[in-house]
Amino acid sequence: MAFSFRLQATSGRARAGRLETPHGSVETPIFMPVGTAGAVKGLTPRDLTEVGAQIVLANTYHLLLRPGDALVAELGGLHGFTGWQGPFLTDSGGYQVFSLSSLRRLTEEGAFFRSHLDGAAHTLSPERSMEVQMNLGADIAMAMDECPPYPAPHSAVEAATARTTRWARRSQAAQRRSDQALFGIVQGGVFLDLRERSARELVELGFPGYAVGGLSVGEPKQDLHRVLDHLDPILPPDKPRYLMGVGTPQDLLEGVARGVDMFDCVLPTRNARNGQLFTRRGKISIRNARYRTDPQPPDPDCSCYTCRTVSRAYLRHLHLAREITAATLMTLHNLAYYLDTLRLVRQSILLGRFEEFRGEMLRSLAVSAAEGL
Amino acid sequence: MAFSFRLQATSGRARAGRLETPHGSVETPIFMPVGTAGAVKGLTPRDLTEVGAQIVLANTYHLLLRPGDALVAELGGLHGFTGWQGPFLTDSGGYQVFSLSSLRRLTEEGAFFRSHLDGAAHTLSPERSMEVQMNLGADIAMAMDECPPYPAPHSAVEAATARTTRWARRSQAAQRRSDQALFGIVQGGVFLDLRERSARELVELGFPGYAVGGLSVGEPKQDLHRVLDHLDPILPPDKPRYLMGVGTPQDLLEGVARGVDMFDCVLPTRNARNGQLFTRRGKISIRNARYRTDPQPPDPDCSCYTCRTVSRAYLRHLHLAREITAATLMTLHNLAYYLDTLRLVRQSILLGRFEEFRGEMLRSLAVSAAEGL
Numbered sequence: 001m002a003f004s005f006r007l008q009a010t011s012g013r014a015r016a017g018r019l020e021t022p023h024g025s026v027e028t029p030i031f032m033p034v035g036t037a038g039a040v041k042g043l044t045p046r047d048l049t050e051v052g053a054q055i056v057l058a059n060t061y062h063l064l065l066r067p068g069d070a071l072v073a074e075l076g077g078l079h080g081f082t083g084w085q086g087p088f089l090t091d092s093g094g095y096q097v098f099s100l101s102s103l104r105r106l107t108e109e110g111a112f113f114r115s116h117l118d119g120a121a122h123t124l125s126p127e128r129s130m131e132v133q134m135n136l137g138a139d140i141a142m143a144m145d146e147c148p149p150y151p152a153p154h155s156a157v158e159a160a161t162a163r164t165t166r167w168a169r170r171s172q173a174a175q176r177r178s179d180q181a182l183f184g185i186v187q188g189g190v191f192l193d194l195r196e197r198s199a200r201e202l203v204e205l206g207f208p209g210y211a212v213g214g215l216s217v218g219e220p221k222q223d224l225h226r227v228l229d230h231l232d233p234i235l236p237p238d239k240p241r242y243l244m245g246v247g248t249p250q251d252l253l254e255g256v257a258r259g260v261d262m263f264d265c266v267l268p269t270r271n272a273r274n275g276q277l278f279t280r281r282g283k284i285s286i287r288n289a290r291y292r293t294d295p296q297p298p299d300p301d302c303s304c305y306t307c308r309t310v311s312r313a314y315l316r317h318l319h320l321a322r323e324i325t326a327a328t329l330m331t332l333h334n335l336a337y338y339l340d341t342l343r344l345v346r347q348s349i350l351l352g353r354f355e356e357f358r359g360e361m362l363r364s365l366a367v368s369a370a371e372g373l
Numbered sequence: 374m375a376f377s378f379r380l381q382a383t384s385g386r387a388r389a390g391r392l393e394t395p396h397g398s399v400e401t402p403i404f405m406p407v408g409t410a411g412a413v414k415g416l417t418p419r420d421l422t423e424v425g426a427q428i429v430l431a432n433t434y435h436l437l438l439r440p441g442d443a444l445v446a447e448l449g450g451l452h453g454f455t456g457w458q459g460p461f462l463t464d465s466g467g468y469q470v471f472s473l474s475s476l477r478r479l480t481e482e483g484a485f486f487r488s489h490l491d492g493a494a495h496t497l498s499p500e501r502s503m504e505v506q507m508n509l510g511a512d513i514a515m516a517m518d519e520c521p522p523y524p525a526p527h528s529a530v531e532a533a534t535a536r537t538t539r540w541a542r543r544s545q546a547a548q549r550r551s552d553q554a555l556f557g558i559v560q561g562g563v564f565l566d567l568r569e570r571s572a573r574e575l576v577e578l579g580f581p582g583y584a585v586g587g588l589s590v591g592e593p594k595q596d597l598h599r600v601l602d603h604l605d606p607i608l609p610p611d612k613p614r615y616l617m618g619v620g621t622p623q624d625l626l627e628g629v630a631r632g633v634d635m636f637d638c639v640l641p642t643r644n645a646r647n648g649q650l651f652t653r654r655g656k657i658s659i660r661n662a663r664y665r666t667d668p669q670p671p672d673p674d675c676s677c678y679t680c681r682t683v684s685r686a687y688l689r690h691l692h693l694a695r696e697i698t699a700a701t702l703m704t705l706h707n708l709a710y711y712l713d714t715l716r717l718v719r720q721s722i723l724l725g726r727f728e729e730f731r732g733e734m735l736r737s738l739a740v741s742a743a744e745g746l
Binding site for chain 2: 037038039040041042043044045046062066067071074075076081082083292293295305309310311313314316317318320321323324325326327328329332
């Protein structure tokens, strides 16, 4: 079988597992760097290997517009096209149609929109999303969902959730690649009854993995935690769970504590380009004048290439001079930090001491933040 | 002795040699990638090692303005600051004062100018240039020269050349680091009598290396060649010769054929960022629609990381999507090509068959250009 998941250990509700995909295995919990247009901005495939990336996310919306999914298919799918030989996951494209394009019309059939690049008209339906994702050839594809805005009334979220189930069924019916696993996406906003109904309907359809979508869209953190707490006993324990678009290092810990196995987010990569570094002692903004002559590595406790090689003063200089090497070096560090953090999280789960690890790490981040690093 | 040069072989007038510097040896002829602000744009130090870089050029003008030479000194000079552990060369800063700043006044004392970044007033004299370069701590520093515009009348070039000698003497007097070699710069425009006088005066002063400046500023190629031909027997054979700011792969071959050992130019790095690739079959512009679905590596005869990993179609996509990974991948290739070319040139000199190599390479580039690749 091309795709499988094995739960290896639990510590409280935190889970350590192993995903097998046609392009290699992934040890969970895992963070997936975002390679929007087929590249993680500023990095090469070997940089990804070096920071410990095991699976990369690519965006269906961006790739279908440019260079086009047919072209990617012609060049061997994402693996042939990009040079990244490990596993890929593609989203359905739906979320970015809502957030980036000028959406013209949303119907039961799908979304009719104009490209944010050239205004060209496109349709994205569950069937078309699957067609694009089959052309892209990622190891994991996502069923198209309808993600309601936040806040929205119960009735509107209920309608979007029901449609998400119908679209999940259509996605499943359209899926024809045996080397590609299709995940369903649980919707339902911050309403626990809708979340529960969505999860039960998707589990009834039966997917090799389940994502939790529609969170981190502006709702309070407690709502995010409540939803995850509520879903944990409903989602099947032997399938991977993916919390979409989340988040900060703290969010990752809170997600793992509630049974999440997979994460993706643009934070580490986007922040790196804006001069924001994540460190074991909290976030630092490299533009800050206090780093002007600071000979320390970005994160003194980090062993990534950037921290082994350059100082905060140098990164600050390169960032202020708008040198693209700054983006590369800071992206390398931020991703190494995220991936290293989840490696330690996993270890603590295997050792049955995740709660202690989580407590120590949250305290350390909080103390550093209070001290202004 | 911290710095030495040994001529190892000649083939015609082409020379193979070996520079010893405090930060390692350099096999000549060599091309020096340009790291303007202390980084080769888009690359990390390990990328430079991988493409075969042996010595990197950094720009005094840029670094004195930002982050400031005192800061670089405080952080251990360029080697401590940037993470590149091999040899560095810094220019005097004079050329970029003339080309980038708003120059307020040029006198026998030096240049009074305003920064192109913030308009702040600065002075660059031979003494200040040496002070900055000693702070930067490169293995090779350059004496400040006056580079007259092209075209300019004989009398104006004569005055600039005479001043260049006086400034070379002042630079020499101001030089106080025993771990830094100071090169003199021959000026004289396209006038052979002035070039000869300049070279003889500098040789009389005695430098561990000689640069040829003020070329590739708009003059016909034959003038460049005539000047190099004329200087070859005048410059001491046991010292390295550096042709500043040159050039294309063809220019490098023509320079080596006329006794040049060292080159620098922004062409391979700047062109990479503009989507221009140098290949063994000539230049290609990756924006060209013919590469839209081209599965070939940028240069099928190249073994660099980029050519081993990605296709022209992928690079074209990344470049059009303005992904910075495109700049990194194409810069890696262009530099690998330049450095590999000079490695083969050196080999042909050691084997006594440089002329054959040069002929074959020029023909191959010409044929490919005629065929439109």
